[in-house]
Amino acid sequence: MRTAHQLTVENDGIVDTIALARGILRADVIREICLHLEPYQAGEKPITGETVIAKDLTIDSLAIMDMVMELEDRFDVSIPMSVIAEIHTVDQLADTIQDLRAARS
Amino acid sequence: MGLFDRHAGLLEAYRDVRTTGLDPFQIRMERVLSPTEAIINGKPTLLVGTNNYFGLTFDPSCMEAAIEAIRAEGTGTTGSRIANGSYTEHVALEQEIAQFYGKKHCMVFTTGYQANLGVISTLADQGDFLLIDADSHASIYDACKMTRAEVVRFKHNDPSSLEARLRRLGDKPGNRVVVLEGIYSMLGDSAPLKEFIEVCKKYGAYVLVDEAHSLGALGDNGRGLCEAVGVLDDCHFIVGTFSKTLGAIGGYCVSDDPDFDILRVTVRSYMFTASLPPSIVASVRQALRVVKARPELRKQLWDNVSTLYDGLKDQGFILGPEHGPVVGVHLPDRMTAIGFWRAMLEAGIYVNVAVPPATPNGVSLLRCSLCAVHTSEQLEHMVEVMTGIARQMGVLPPPKLRVASGR
Numbered sequence: 001m002r003t004a005h006q007l008t009v010e011n012d013g014i015v016d017t018i019a020l021a022r023g024i025l026r027a028d029v030i031r032e033i034c035l036h037l038e039p040y041q042a043g044e045k046p047i048t049g050e051t052v053i054a055k056d057l058t059i060d061s062l063a064i065m066d067m068v069m070e071l072e073d074r075f076d077v078s079i080p081m082s083v084i085a086e087i088h089t090v091d092q093l094a095d096t097i098q099d100l101r102a103a104r105s
Numbered sequence: 106m107g108l109f110d111r112h113a114g115l116l117e118a119y120r121d122v123r124t125t126g127l128d129p130f131q132i133r134m135e136r137v138l139s140p141t142e143a144i145i146n147g148k149p150t151l152l153v154g155t156n157n158y159f160g161l162t163f164d165p166s167c168m169e170a171a172i173e174a175i176r177a178e179g180t181g182t183t184g185s186r187i188a189n190g191s192y193t194e195h196v197a198l199e200q201e202i203a204q205f206y207g208k209k210h211c212m213v214f215t216t217g218y219q220a221n222l223g224v225i226s227t228l229a230d231q232g233d234f235l236l237i238d239a240d241s242h243a244s245i246y247d248a249c250k251m252t253r254a255e256v257v258r259f260k261h262n263d264p265s266s267l268e269a270r271l272r273r274l275g276d277k278p279g280n281r282v283v284v285l286e287g288i289y290s291m292l293g294d295s296a297p298l299k300e301f302i303e304v305c306k307k308y309g310a311y312v313l314v315d316e317a318h319s320l321g322a323l324g325d326n327g328r329g330l331c332e333a334v335g336v337l338d339d340c341h342f343i344v345g346t347f348s349k350t351l352g353a354i355g356g357y358c359v360s361d362d363p364d365f366d367i368l369r370v371t372v373r374s375y376m377f378t379a380s381l382p383p384s385i386v387a388s389v390r391q392a393l394r395v396v397k398a399r400p401e402l403r404k405q406l407w408d409n410v411s412t413l414y415d416g417l418k419d420q421g422f423i424l425g426p427e428h429g430p431v432v433g434v435h436l437p438d439r440m441t442a443i444g445f446w447r448a449m450l451e452a453g454i455y456v457n458v459a460v461p462p463a464t465p466n467g468v469s470l471l472r473c474s475l476c477a478v479h480t481s482e483q484l485e486h487m488v489e490v491m492t493g494i495a496r497q498m499g500v501l502p503p504p505k506l507r508v509a510s511g512r
Contacts, residue, residue, distance in 0.1 A: 062462055069239065069260060078273045081249060081256040104273070 024075065024101065029094040032074060036067045037090070049091035068093075077101055121440070127447050129458045139163055141476055141483065145455060151483055153473045154457040158430050159321055159402045160478035161352035164395060167388040174387035181382045186375070194386045201393055202357050206328055206343060210365035213357050215378050217317055217346030218244040220356030222251065223374030224344060225313065229254035229282040236270055237284045238262065240291070240465040242315065245284055254282070261289075261465060264300040271308040281310035287319030287330035291464055291472060293429025295319070298330050302339045313342040321350030322430045327396050327403055351392040353385045405477040406430060412481050413473060416488035421501050433459075434471040434491070436500060442469035448494045454487055
């Protein structure tokens with residue numbers, strides 16, 4: 001699957017195709033993340049890919065780390081703490097999960 | 106932007122706490138009378154939140170040893186072991202702790218925090234993997250900030266969660282270091298250590314166990330959870346503190362690793378801070394002798410745990426999952442916890458209040474820690490006081506309703 005990893009760099013559209021083959025779409029990852037974040041929604045503003053997790057929502061840093069642990073098990077990847085620290089948006093979190101899934105085999 | 110602007114949220118929360126009257130984070134013990142009593146706000150107060158598990162802070166033999174050491178060797182060492190050398194007593198203390206565990210090596214630190222910080226951040230370095238329990242103590246989290254190893258958290262006390270993370274590492278090169286605690290400091294629960302050790306063995310991971318809250322309390326000889334579940338030989342590193350059961354301050358790490366002593370010239374929290382003063386070394390050595398000579402203190406401690414834990418449970422309080430020298434009492438939210446804490450202090454009982462972000466899962470707690478020399482009368486009184494406050498505050502239903510609900 002080394003080629004798949006390279007493709008992720010070249011074309012986002014193909015990522016979804018490959019992910020589909022593995023049974024996980026990027027949209028599924030986003031949906032799962034949003035599901036976890038729903039309880040922390042601030043006001044009426046919907047949670048989207050661009051939502052800045054620590055800023056636009058009422059979630060604290062510890063709860064973010066706990067949510068990440070749930071997502072790790074859901075998608076069978078481990079996200080190092082230093083990487084979590086660099087993630088700001090829902091999109092970035094989804095990309096990290098996708099990249100880790102692609103890189104592991 | 107001001108230097109403290111980033112703390113705006115915390116400042117606001119802290120202001121909330123302070124406006125209620127007493128500030129739980131700036132409590133002043135005007136005079137400490139004994140391991141279980143102090144004058145606070147001019148009033149004799151029962152201490153049930155000081156981690157003084159064996160009550161050795163006022164043990165006459167420990168106090169005498171400390172006083173003697175000051176007369177013989179002065180008040181401080183004024184430098185680190187590396188720069189100024191060790192005193193004979195530092196080395197003797199290390200040998201005695203190593204013997205206590207039946208391990209070959211021991212290193213003593215100036216605080217338990219520094220022991221965790223230095224040892225953990227040094228053992229796992231670039232290219233390694235550090236796996237920590239999600240509810241780890243701040244000293245472990247701070248070690249994670251200092252290490253260049255890849256850090257991954259697993260779910261609290263969940264061996265299968267650790268296993269999943271070790272499995273995912275596959276055959277990547279690099280050491281795996283797993284960090285666990287004997288007893289967790291907020292809810293008083295113990296790690297399922299046997300199961301954790303099995304997982305670690307399966308994946309060839311090193312194990313470090315922090316026995317800060319379990320030294321003295323667990324195991325037939327008081328060595329901690331490692332002894333209690335019979336896995337002392339499988340724990341590569343055991344860390345602990347002198348500041349709780351042993352009634353002073355300081356930290357240690359023991360191990361059988363033949364190259365252990367290299368840590369003396371690699372662990373920065375050991376190398377670049379002043380070593381323990383003679384008085385502390387002397388009182389700790391004596392306290393360790395007391396722990397070995399008086400196993401009845403352990404029994405007294407656990408009897409007291411039962412009195413408080415079972416007493417509160419019978420009244421309907423929601424507590425930590427198991428008996429432990431720390432009893433965590435769940436309260437619905439931060440402000441209730443602080444109000445409850447203040448009411449207890451006014452009634453002459455001091456416990457700790459623990460609120461997010463210092464607590465797991467955002468819970469608000471009253472954190473009680475037992476002492477072997479609490480009397481059962483003191484603890485029964487405490488259960489009564491807490492029940493009364495809980496009913497006043499609506500945390501527990503009035504007594505009649507409880508009966509009517511058939512409990």
